[in-house]
Amino acid sequence: MTCPDDSLERAAMDRGFLRIAGVDEVGRGPLAGPVTAAAAVLDLTVIPDGLNDSKKLTARMRDTLTTTIRARAQIAIAHASVAEIDELNILRASHLAMMRAVGMLDPAPDFLLIDGHLLPRDLTIPALAVVKGDARSVSIAAASIMAKTARDAIMVDLAQQHPGYGWERNAGYPTKCHTLALQNLGVTPHHRRSFKPVHNILYQVKTITG
Template sequence: MSSPDFSLERTAFSKGATLVAGVDEVGRGPLAGPVTAAAVILNPQNIPAGLNDSKKLSAKKRTEMATEIRSVAQVSVAHASVAEIDEHNILRASHIAMERAVAALDPAPDYLLIDGNLIPKGLTITSEAVVKGDARSVSISAASIVAKTVRDEIMMDLAQQFPGYGWETNAGYPSKSHKEALRNLGVTPHHRRSFKPVHNILYQE
């Protein structure tokens, strides 16, 4: 598949938009840690080269790109906590994180390109859901890179406080070693109790 480009943003400008933000989240699948969203308004005259879906970039490249994105774009990052994930559900929590990231952008965008097939219900700005958006829109791919680097840093910090779960390498995702550690070491305050592998350990017969 070809790399993301600026065509969706240009289409938004042709409809009268002046500031277009790409929005993406990371961390829906992990058993532990927050869900993190980023919103990014790129400068059409200064788009970093090499933007792509964060999953297609090495950790080193993501970190370099995130620094570059922050230096040339408007960037906002927000989270929904483990408690919010357990209270609502992971989809709603990821949308809450997106809504917070958009709300913190200054200046505020007037058009949003949102990764996925749903538009968070709390958004009042004109929005377009873009399936596989991080592979199609440079604004969304920039948001995915920023969100991923921030969340990975959070999980590395938590790994220092709660060693043994491998969060510094699995970022809280349900790897074999992480699930094994859950069984052997138990559930931490940072585990999502509403997620089945965690729930089953807490409430096993």
């Protein structure tokens, strides 16, 4: 398994930047729940072993790394709500969550490595968009792990409030269980109404009852 390294961070340091934050988000695809972002400033002298794209790690590996990352890095985690996702669209809401996470770092970073191919609008900090960054940069990988574990915990909590949708297992993604539950149990306040499967169910109900 190819793991990310610190070459992008070192390149930024060679340009004179001192505090480099990796930034990533989790939760673009789900039908329910917030989108969550994390920003991570690593101490490159004590990089945690096993850092990788959070999707390539087991839940147990992520949980172990979360503890290690917190002890060795400055971390900030932020969210954009379902209402903000529906109002802005998922890309802009993802960027909003990213910028909220970056804004929580104190002291502030002076350079950002951001996962993806687009940078957030109105960015005031020098930054580099890194496609598949969570597999290339240790800082982005750390951010992806922190965002993933934080959002999964939220969805487990929401699953207790709204049983039947399987959020404790699918984290709100459109699995067969979740889709069937939407049809049988209906739409909750935590569902993204701008997403087609949810919108279609709402529209069908409105058409039938209207």
